[in-house]
Amino acid sequence: MDDKIKEAARILSGAKNIVGFTGAGMSAESGIPPFRGEGGIWNKYDPHSLDIEYYYRHTQESWNIIREVFYSYFNSAILKPNPGHKILAKWEKEGRLSCVITQNIDDLHGVAGNKHIHEFHGNMSRFVCSKCGEKFPATGIPLTETPPHCLKCGGLLKPDFIFFGEAIPEEAYYGSVHAAENCDAFVIIGTSGQVSPANMIPGLAKRRGAKIIEINLEPSTYTNNISDIYLQGKSGEILPQIDALMER
Ligand code: APR
Numbered sequence: 001m002d003d004k005i006k007e008a009a010r011i012l013s014g015a016k017n018i019v020g021f022t023g024a025g026m027s028a029e030s031g032i033p034p035f036r037g038e039g040g041i042w043n044k045y046d047p048h049s050l051d052i053e054y055y056y057r058h059t060q061e062s063w064n065i066i067r068e069v070f071y072s073y074f075n076s077a078i079l080k081p082n083p084g085h086k087i088l089a090k091w092e093k094e095g096r097l098s099c100v101i102t103q104n105i106d107d108l109h110g111v112a113g114n115k116h117i118h119e120f121h122g123n124m125s126r127f128v129c130s131k132c133g134e135k136f137p138a139t140g141i142p143l144t145e146t147p148p149h150c151l152k153c154g155g156l157l158k159p160d161f162i163f164f165g166e167a168i169p170e171e172a173y174y175g176s177v178h179a180a181e182n183c184d185a186f187v188i189i190g191t192s193g194q195v196s197p198a199n200m201i202p203g204l205a206k207r208r209g210a211k212i213i214e215i216n217l218e219p220s221t222y223t224n225n226i227s228d229i230y231l232q233g234k235s236g237e238i239l240p241q242i243d244a245l246m247e248r
Contacts, residue, residue, distance in 0.1 A: 001231070001232075001233075004229055004230075004231055005231060005238065005241050005242055005245065006245055007229055008213045008229050008231060008242050009242045009243075009245035009246045009247075011185055011211050011213065011229070012091075012096070012185055012187075012213070012242060012246060013246045013247040015096065015183075015184050015185035015211070016184055017096075017098050017182065017183045017184050017185070018091060018096050018097040018098070018183060018184075018185045018186075018187060019097070019098060019099055019100075019101060019179045019180060019183040019185070019186050019187070019205065019210075020088050020091075020097060020099075020100040020101070020102075020187050020189060021100075021101045021102075021180075021186060021187065021188045021189065021191070021201060021202055022088075022100060022101070022102045022103065022104060022109070022189045022190060022191065023102075023103045023104065023189070023190045023191025023192065023193075024103070024104060024190060024191065025189065025190020025191065025216060025217060025235060026084060026085070026102070026104060026108075026189045026190040026191075026235055027079075027082070027085075027104055027106050027108055027190075028190065028234070028235075028236075029082040029083075029084065029234060029235070029236035030079050030080055030081060030082045030085070030106075030108055031079060032079065032104075032106055034190075036192055036194065037192070037218070041069060045065055045069060047164060048164075049061065049062050049065040049066075050062070050065075050066070050163050050164055051163060051164045051165050052163040052164065052165040052166045053165060055158070055163055059147050059156065060146070060147065063146035063147045063148075064146065066146075066159060067143050067146055070105075070124050070159065071124075071138070071143055079106060079108060079111075080108075080111070081108045081109075081111050081112035082108075082236040083236045083237075083239065083240050084189070084234075084235040084236040084237075084238075084239040084240075085108050085109060085111075085112035085114075086112050086113075087239040087240055087242075087243045088100055088109065088112065088114060088239070089109070089112040089113035089114045090243065091243075092113070092114050092115065092116065093113065094248075098116060098179060098182075098183065099114075099116035099117065099118060099175070099179050100114050100116070100117050100118070101117075101118045101120060101172075101175075101176040101179060101180070101198075101201060102117060102118070102119060102120060102121075103120050103121050103191060103195065103198050104121070105119070105121050105122055105123050105124040105159075105161040106124060106125075107123050107124065107125040110123075118171070118172045118175045118176045118179065119169070119172050120162075120168060120169075120172050120173070120176060120198050120201075121161055121162040121168075121198070122159070122160050122161035122162045122169065123160055123161060124138065124159050124160070124161050125137065125138050125139070126138060126159075126160035127141055127148065127157040127158065127159055127160060128157065128158055128159075128160040129150035129152065129153060129155045129156070129157055129158075130155055130156045130157070130158050131150060131153055131154075131155025131156065132150060132152060132153040132155055134150060134151075134152050134153070135160060136150075136151060136157070138159070141157065168197060168198075173197075176198075176201050177201070177204060180201050180202070180204040180205040180208075180210075181204050181205070181208050182208070183205055183210050184209075184210050184211065185210055185211045185213065186202060186205035186206070186210045186211070186212050186213070187213045187214075187215070188202055188212065188213070188214040188215070188216070188220075188222055188227065189214075189215045189216070189235045189239075190215065190216055190217075190235050191216070191220060192216075192220050192221065193220045193221035193222050194221065199221065202222055202226060203226060206226040211228050211229075212226050212227050212228045212229075213227070213228065213229045213231070214227040214229065214230045214231065215231045215233070215235045215238045215239065216230070216231075216232065216235075217232065217233065217234065218232070219232075
């Protein structure tokens with residue numbers, strides 16, 4: 001393992017343009033449970049409640065679950081970036097990392113200090129009005145009564161993340177494709193690779209010749225497929241170990 005971490009540090013030290021690609025495992029050490037596998041959210045809740053059609057037909061029921069899962073069970077106000085998030089922010093500041101493509105909606109890359117983030121599945125720290133499109137910081141909307149309504153037009157508010165059946169935001173999609181196709185090192189962190197179309201992005205980087213480094217607790221769909229280096233373990237521990245060995 002030590003040799004593999006050294007090799008990852010060597011590749012990343014020499015890279016001109018690193019892109020990070022993150023999933024739920026990235027935030028696990030910040031206290032957010034993953035979606036799949038042990039302790040996964042979808043073992044406890046029915047993902048159907050986050051189907052966009054279901055949401056509009058059964059808004060109250062859907063909001064009860066949204067509030068419980070996203071705004072109390074793992075509450076963004078009390079979440080903090082972990083050492084892994086901090087390393088990605090450090091690499092962006094140093095000019096090594098051009099952006100993070102994240103499937104996470106928890107805003108922790110932003111809180112850690114990354115500026116260039118493609119939020120593939122949106123961001124739970126904002127609400128969006130389904131009628132007028134206005135966006136509001138979630139902290140400004142009390143959830144004592146749900147569903148919440150737009151402060152401007154009274155329309156129904158929805159968390160500004162992607163429900164099942166919704167399209168990926170265009171900027172995030174095209175921005176991610178461009179980033180993946182133009183990097184020389186691509187770091188996949190804490191994602192099982194099971195959700196499309198996000199799971200297609202790493203393959204674009206591979207096809208253009210980028211080195212693929214993967215960090216995950218357990219093998220993913222990428223591990224024996226496109227990953228050049230697979231580092232098994234926690235991202236909050238492995239990223240600082242790589243960083244400590246990088247040349248500066
Ligand atoms: N460090 C690294 N990897 C970890 C850690 C950790 N501390 N903890 C868990 N993992 C790994 C798990 O082994 C698993 O492979 O993170 C992965 C998380 O996978 P998923 O729960 O499937 O999450 P993700 O791939 O982000 O899911 C994609 O599915 O339901 C949707 O929209 C939701 O964005 C989400 C999408």
